[in-house]
Amino acid sequence: MEGQHPPPTTLLPPPPTSLPSLPPQISSPNFLFSPPSLPSSTSSSTLLMNNSPNPNQEIDWISLFSGQTGGITADEMTMNNSISCRSKTVLQNNSNNNNSEADGDHDQEDNQSNKRRAPGKTRKAARPRFAFQTRSADDILDDGYRWRKYGQKAVKNSAYPRSYYRCTHHTCNVKKQVQRLSKDTSIVVTTYEGIHNHPCEKLMETLTPLLRQMQFLSSF
DNA sequence: CGCTTTTGACCTGCGC
């Protein structure tokens, strides 16, 4: 599965997971995002704001995910921003469903289920949920967490099946769905649901030696 | 041997 990764679209600094001052996860009350880590084979990543005045503007991850202006909330996903890691990624806008299929399925799914739901009936407890599109040859983008696939399902109006994954951490109940668009087969839509209650393993692996070294140096 | 993936069956919610 860990094949060769295609070269990134453009070269830009990686998400701020690489900054020691940042926590491994950036969370808001109903939204959490762990910017995907980059595979070692990828030296850089792309962060693009599709609809911003400056399309190549670097994303302010902190404000984006901290609930401040321009931030993201789980089910709202009212953004047209694009984020890319090792490939071009588009955060999806639930309210703009001119892009159906995978994300459309999810978002429409939500919208439709909202429509279909009889008045007075409440939907399942809302969990933090967000989706984004990734232009990548790989279905699975390496976000630093370990996932176990627990299902795959053919989806209506889509040539590609939707895959269901669960975080393998025993106390963590985060799920994600992955689906490739049949309109544009280079785009993979990933939908995360839930909040990780544990640190990102890969990030910890990376940071632990650094922290040890810092502790060692600070002991003098 | 332990973990992951595959895949058909089953469950659930909704519209008709």
Next chain:
DNA sequence: GCGCAGGTCAAAAGCG
């Protein structure tokens, strides 16, 4: 109640 579609389960197979 029935059918449809999405989501989940769980046994079997695959893999390192």
